[in-house]
Amino acid sequence: GAGVSQSPSNKVTEKGKDVELRCDPISGHTALYWYRQSLGQGLEFLIYFQGNSAPDKSGLPSDRFSAERTGGSVSTLTIQRTQQEDSAVYLCASSLAPLAGSWETQYFGPGTRLLVL
Amino acid sequence: AQSVTQLDSQVPVFEEAPVELRCNYSSSVSVYLFWYVQYPNQGLQLLLKYLSGSTLVKGINGFEAEFNKSQTSFHLRKPSVHISDTAEYFCAVRRTGGFKTIFGAGTRLFVKA
Numbered sequence: 001g002a003g004v005s006q007s008p009s010n011k012v013t014e015k016g017k018d019v020e021l022r023c024d025p026i027s028g029h030t031a032l033y034w035y036r037q038s039l040g041q042g043l044e045f046l047i048y049f050q051g052n053s054a055p056d057k058s059g060l061p062s063d064r065f066s067a068e069r070t071g072g073s074v075s076t077l078t079i080q081r082t083q084q085e086d087s088a089v090y091l092c093a094s095s096l097a098p099l100a101g102s103w104e105t106q107y108f109g110p111g112t113r114l115l116v117l
Numbered sequence: 118a119q120s121v122t123q124l125d126s127q128v129p130v131f132e133e134a135p136v137e138l139r140c141n142y143s144s145s146v147s148v149y150l151f152w153y154v155q156y157p158n159q160g161l162q163l164l165l166k167y168l169s170g171s172t173l174v175k176g177i178n179g180f181e182a183e184f185n186k187s188q189t190s191f192h193l194r195k196p197s198v199h200i201s202d203t204a205e206y207f208c209a210v211r212r213t214g215g216f217k218t219i220f221g222a223g224t225r226l227f228v229k230a
Contacts, residue, residue, distance in 0.1 A: 004160075031216055033216075033218070035220070041222060042123075042207060042220050042221055042222035042223045043161075043207060043209075043220035043223075044220075045217060045218065045219060045220070048216050048217060050216055056216065056217055058217070059217075091160075091161070093161075104149055104151075104166060104168060104211070105163050105166065106163070106218065108153075108160040108161040108162070109160060110159075110160045111160065
């Protein structure tokens with residue numbers, strides 16, 4: 001079946017502009033995660049959604065970052081007034097609901113490479 | 118809160134040699150532990166995971182890891198590496214039953230002919 005997809009694959013923007021990054025999780029996966037991968041810094045947790053529960057936003061670095069998940073499926077990560085330090089690869093992952101067999105395993109998308117000039 | 122430390126940022130090794138990639142974690146509660154691999158120009162994929170039970174966990178491509186609770190470690194090993202194992206390897210931790218996953222900074226394994 002189809003894996004996690006993300007769009008766009010690359011995004012170049014100017015400092016101060018807003019950007020939206022999209023993630024389509026694997027069908028039937030109720031958990032969805034966003035991470036940021038900066039050069040040499042591994043994966044930084046940003047936010048996760050699980051079903052209809054309130055999202056865990058504890059990893060969002062500032063109030064310029066927000067995310068939503070519509071209909072329990074597609075998610076959009078929005079960065080307002082982008083800064084050069086926001087340049088990174090933004091990764092999305094999804095997983096099954098708890099207790100639904102191997103729910104701990106996350107399936108990652110290919111990422112969106114964001115460059116803020 | 119949980120944290121992960123990968124002790125080596127880069128590990129160069131010759132083909133067919135053994136390798137160990139080190140990972141230490143910190144947590145006040147019980148945890149799940151993971152190793153993910155990211156091949157060049159590809160997305161991350163799960164290599165192996167420890168949830169409970171046997172402390173020696175076997176994964177794909179001949180890799181294995183051992184959970185050591187007393188040393189809070191989860192080192193990844195392979196007895197004989199191939200050129201194709203060249204990739205970045207990430208150790209990750211999550212509290213038991215939780216969703217939030219904390220990743221280490223990654224170890225770049227470079228296998229030389």
